[in-house]
Amino acid sequence: xxxxxxxxxxxxxxxxxxxxxxxxxxxxxxxxxxxxxxxxxxxxxxxxxxxxxxxxxxxxxxxxxxxxxxxxxxxxxxxxxxxxxxxxxxxxxxxxxxxxxxxxxxxxxxxxxxxxxxxxxxxxxxxxxxxxxxxxxxxxxxxxxxxxxxxxxxxxxxxxxxxxxxxxxxxxxxxxxxxxxxxxxxxxxxxxxxxxxxxxxxxxxxxxxxxxxxxxxxxxxxxxxxxxxxxxx
Numbered sequence: 001x002x003x004x005x006x007x008x009x010x011x012x013x014x015x016x017x018x019x020x021x022x023x024x025x026x027x028x029x030x031x032x033x034x035x036x037x038x039x040x041x042x043x044x045x046x047x048x049x050x051x052x053x054x055x056x057x058x059x060x061x062x063x064x065x066x067x068x069x070x071x072x073x074x075x076x077x078x079x080x081x082x083x084x085x086x087x088x089x090x091x092x093x094x095x096x097x098x099x100x101x102x103x104x105x106x107x108x109x110x111x112x113x114x115x116x117x118x119x120x121x122x123x124x125x126x127x128x129x130x131x132x133x134x135x136x137x138x139x140x141x142x143x144x145x146x147x148x149x150x151x152x153x154x155x156x157x158x159x160x161x162x163x164x165x166x167x168x169x170x171x172x173x174x175x176x177x178x179x180x181x182x183x184x185x186x187x188x189x190x191x192x193x194x195x196x197x198x199x200x201x202x203x204x205x206x207x208x209x210x211x212x213x214x215x216x217x218x219x220x221x222x223x224x225x226x227x228x229x230x231x232x233x
Contacts, residue, residue: 030075030216036213037071040063045064059110067213073103076092076096078220151170
């Protein structure tokens with residue numbers, strides 16, 4: 001039975017693709033999101049001075065996981081401003097899985113360094129909002145990876161939902177995980193370590209930086225999977 005709802009590319013329902021300014025603004029936004037994710041990862045890595053302590057590796061691993069790999073793993077599906085825009089969908093899916101595997105590896109490694117640092121310093125675990133958000137984000141990331149496996153092997157797992165609907169569920173859950181990761185990164189800006197390292201106007205700049213890629217990712221996913229009624233004559 002055909003559905004009366006379809007999922008259309010960005011802006012087609014509004015005819016926005018006819019405006020060159022809109023197209024170029026979208027491309028500029030995606031490129032800026034790439035630069036912001038990479039720049040934030042590099043700056044946090046420099047500020048944490050990896051190797052000076054066990055804790056110093058935690059910000060490095062987590063920024064690589066969520067600011068860089070997860071962002072790139074989503075933006076590679078963008079048709080505007082992505083270095084992989086000319087690749088086939090099959091190639092993009094493989095790259096997406098590679099990026100998300102790196103997310104899990106880096107995130108678990110970062111968690112391990114944090115646990116080791118807390119144990120050495122004999123400090124209690126899970127006493128801040130950032131730590132609880134971080135655990136929630138990691139659990140959500142693992143669950144989202146499991147959803148991705150269901151999407152690749154629906155027949156093997158004997159799932160009743162259609163592949164199109166599974167893609168919608170995966171994209172929606174992925175957006176929620178990314179937004180949760182963004183909140184976790186922003187909460188890290190309020191930690192004692194970060195506030196002692198970055199002060200003044202620079203701190204406010206860092207506070208806003210993670211929000212821009214999140215807006216671009218949210219726009220990409222919602223517009224790609226936003227349902228609209230079919231127009232029938």
